[in-house]
Amino acid sequence: MNQAGQIPRHVAIIMDGNGRWAKARGKPRAFGHQQGLEALRRTVDAANELGIEHLTVFSFSTENWSRPADEIDALFGLLRLYVHRDLKRLHKAGVKIRIFGSRERLKDDLIALITECEEVTANNTAFNLNIAFNYGGRAELVDAVRSIAAAAESGKLSIDQIDENLIRNNLWSSELPDADILLRTSGEQRISNFLLWNIAYSELIFLDVLWPDFDRRDLEQAIDTFRARDRRYGGLASS
Ligand code: FPP
Numbered sequence: 260m261n262q263a264g265q266i267p268r269h270v271a272i273i274m275d276g277n278g279r280w281a282k283a284r285g286k287p288r289a290f291g292h293q294q295g296l297e298a299l300r301r302t303v304d305a306a307n308e309l310g311i312e313h314l315t316v317f318s319f320s321t322e323n324w325s326r327p328a329d330e331i332d333a334l335f336g337l338l339r340l341y342v343h344r345d346l347k348r349l350h351k352a353g354v355k356i357r358i359f360g361s362r363e364r365l366k367d368d369l370i371a372l373i374t375e376c377e378e379v380t381a382n383n384t385a386f387n388l389n390i391a392f393n394y395g396g397r398a399e400l401v402d403a404v405r406s407i408a409a410a411a412e413s414g415k416l417s418i419d420q421i422d423e424n425l426i427r428n429n430l431w432s433s434e435l436p437d438a439d440i441l442l443r444t445s446g447e448q449r450i451s452n453f454l455l456w457n458i459a460y461s462e463l464i465f466l467d468v469l470w471p472d473f474d475r476r477d478l479e480q481a482i483d484t485f486r487a488r489d490r491r492y493g494g495l496a497s498s
Pocket of ligand 1: 274275276277278279280292293295296299317318319320323334335337338341390445470
């Protein structure tokens with residue numbers, strides 16, 4: 260189907276390039292992440308204004324635990340800062356926030372903060388901000404398979420009840436629609452274990468801009484690129 264005139268319903272972003280942005284300025288990597296948070300704040304506002312329904316961002320991957328402890332601390336600190344500084348404003352704007360991923364290795368007070376954030380905004384309908392935190396696509400699938408196998412083992416589920424819907428319903432990202440666009444900044448062209456299930460038919464868009472420099476024009480450019488694409492979902496070309 261040609262996307263002319265259509266606003267994508269769900270945009271997922273791999274916010275890459277914070278470290279390189281900081282290095283180019285002789286600053287520590289944590290400074291790049293701080294500026295990355297500012298880019299995220301701008302992008303949430305822009306996506307909401309442009310009529311996108313879901314914005315999903317990759318903010319900490321299960322693989323990021325291999326980074327130095329001070330960088331991990333900085334990223335965790337930024338999630339806390341974001342919630343403390345912006346929750347009220349986002350709630351007032353009708354934004355529903357989901358913070359999804361593994362809860363393993365997360366401190367109790369952070370889990371409490373995540374829960375508060377999700378509970379406060381649970382009934383909002385204007386816009387959906389989905390933050391993948393401590394997330395990995397394969398870990399998510401393993402977790403889903405384990406839940407389904409446990410249900411089968413206990414006799415609550417028979418094997419022929421296992422279908423795509425059941426698998427989706429067991430994912431951490433179960434409430435997310437399929438992503439229309441998967442966008443990655445910084446010129447890298449990889450998926451890096453992000454949203455494996457939900458990107459089956461996403462349009463992949465790679466931009467050369469480093470994430471801290473990302474702004475509304477870049478998002479509009481990605482939407483224009485999406486509109487020019489012909490999505491066939493395994494069918495034949497239109498026209
Ligand atoms: C990848 O850039 C980015 C990350 C691993 C973290 C993304 C986090 C933010 C944008 C801000 C935090 C937001 C929240 C909500 C916690 P990189 O560090 O791999 O960059 P590089 O490839 O240039 O080194």
